[in-house]
Amino acid sequence: MKNNPRALAVIALTRVFQNKAYSNIEINNLLQNSDLSDADSRLMTNIVYGVIQHKYVLEYQLKPYLQDKDKKVELWLDLLLMSAIYQLQFLDKIPAHAVLNESTEIAKQKAGRGAGNLVNAVLRNYQRHGYKELPKSDSVYDLSLRNSVPRWLVDLFIDQQGKAKAKEILGSINQPSHISIRVNTNKTTVADLKEILDKKGFDVSPSKISSVGLICKSGNLVDTQEFRDGLYTIQDESSMLVAPALDIKPDSKVLDACSAPGGKTTHIASYLKDGEVVALDIHKHKTKLVRDNGQRMGYGDIISTGAVDARKAKDLLNTKFDRILVDAPCSGLGLMRRKPELRFFRKPEDLENLQRVQLEILDSMVDLLEVNGKLVFSTCTFDDEENEIVVKKFLDKHLNFDLIPVKHEPALDGSITHGMLKIFPSDYFTDGFFVAAFVRKN
Ligand SMILES: C[S@@+](CC[C@H](N)C(=O)[O-])C[C@H]1O[C@@H](n2cnc3c(N)ncnc32)[C@H](O)[C@@H]1O
Structure with a gap:
């Protein structure tokens, strides 16, 4: 089974739904321990994402063919059947007989002849009746x-x-996502890097919303010498809009309160000459990721890290900063395209709980900021509870802070409301994102 892409997909899917694991992490773990060809790795990845993205549709297709007695099939069997229907319905290059035979064999090997017969019967039934049209209303x-x-x-x-x-x-949100990279402009230029990557066969085009971003439709961008040399980092285009909003000067002293894995920390560092950035994260093991990223990108000497709960930072740090970034823990609903399982993991009460944490972190930053210093609050979600409502509550409580317009490129004018930047996953085909900026008056 170790080298069977369909069996590995079912293992990954079972871990996602049983343990609330992230699909990208499970896919990487399983691929690292397999000998799958590139084509089979792509098939396995495609099945995992596809089944999560179309879960309800696949369940709807499957339901009529599971007899009453079989309705409570085990999770892995359910996911195996969904993967098969996903391949039959959504992937046009795979012959139906291969899907049927392979799926039946996987069930047989895992749970014996009975399971194999069940899978075979359900899939043959599905084939006989065909795809069931979905209801079309806007309910x-x-x-x-x-x-x-x-x-x-x-x-x-x-x-x-x-x-x-x-x-x-x-x-x-169910369309395939792009990969984007942020160019390290202290080591190369956007045009030069584009040329190098184009020559290597990556199909690279400039970002429309960030002057330091390049978009790539496919390819393994972490496995290049340029990546190892720190000429770029993998980052969603929307995340590239945060550091510019801080309006950093070459000598700024910056606090990045929730920094791991350090995507924005290294972007902040790219603006500094005599300045420094202190990068905190609540998880000690994650601060290593920030340091590693900083080293790779060439900013090791201006980034220092600390394993600190940002809600307690005001009592632990006895210094003030010119700029503070709170890239807050959030529901991540803006990432639903790249992390499709998030929609099933989140619960309504999470939004309120996360709002409380976000406000506690912001509160703790107030006295750490110099007068006339700037504070930026960002999230990778687009729901109001974790964004505009947080901003309002923060301003109501801290009268010495004003909201100021987020610095942005002209292409983003349409995404600014009351000076705050909000991007939906459908606007520019990036992650959904929110950025607000404040100044401390006194
Ligand atoms: C949205 S991610 C940050 C991404 C990061 N800024 C980047 O660009 O790579 C939020 C981070 O906040 C951290 N975190 C969660 N609660 C925290 C807290 N109370 N104090 C500090 N960090 C926290 C999480 O571990 C996570 O790494």
Whole structure:
């Protein structure tokens, strides 16, 4: 089974749904211990993401063919059947007989002849009757089913953004994502790096929303000499909009309160000459990632790290900063395209709990910021509870802070409201993101 892409996909999917594991981490772990060819690795990855992205649709297709007595099939068997239907329906290059034979064999090897017979019978039945058309209305139920997004989230998107925008967001999150990189402009230029990567066969194009971003449709961008030499880092385009919002000067003293794995820390460092950046994270093991990234990108001597709960930072750090970034822990709903399982892991009460933590971290930053210093708050989600409402509550409590317009490129003018930047996954095909900036008046 170790070298069977379909069996490995089912193992990854079982871990995701049983242990609430992240799909990208499980895929990487399993691929590292397998001898799959590149094509089979791509197939395995495609099945894992596809089944998670289309979970409700696949369950809907499967339901009529599971007899009553079989309705409570084990999780792995359910996922094996969904993977098979996903391949039959969504992947056009795989012959149906290969899907049927392989899936039957996997079930037989794992649980004996009975399981193999069940899989074979269900899939033959599905083939005989064909794909069941999905209901087409705009009801919350149908939108939830068609896009495989829990109903509470569909409700939330409609309540906050209106139906048209909610449909646009839902329609975009199950499409394949791009990879983007941020160019380390202290080591190379965007044009030079583009040329080098193009020559290596990466199909690279400039980002429309960040002047230091390049987009790549596919390819292993961590396995190049240029990556090892720190000429670029892998980062979503939306994340590249945060460091510019801090308006950093070459001698700024910057605090990055929630910094791991350090994507934004190294971006901040790229603006500094005599300045420094102190990078905190609550998890000690994650601060190593920040240091490693800093070293690789050539900023090891201006980044220092600390394993600190940012909510307690005001009592632990006895210094002040010119700039503070709170890239806060959040629900990550803006990442649903790249981490499709998030939609199933999150619960409505998470948003309120996360809002509380975000406000506690912001509160702790207030006295660490110099007068006239700037504070930036960002999240990779687009729900109001973790964004605009946090900003409002923070300003209501701290009258010595003003909201100031987020510095941004002209292409993003349409994404600014009351000076705050909010990007939906459907707007520029990036992660969803939010950025707000404040100044301390006194
Ligand atoms: C959105 S991620 C930060 C991403 C990072 N800024 C980057 O660009 O690579 C949020 C981080 O906050 C950390 N975190 C969560 N709660 C925290 C707390 N109370 N204090 C400090 N860090 C915290 C998490 O471990 C996580 O690494």
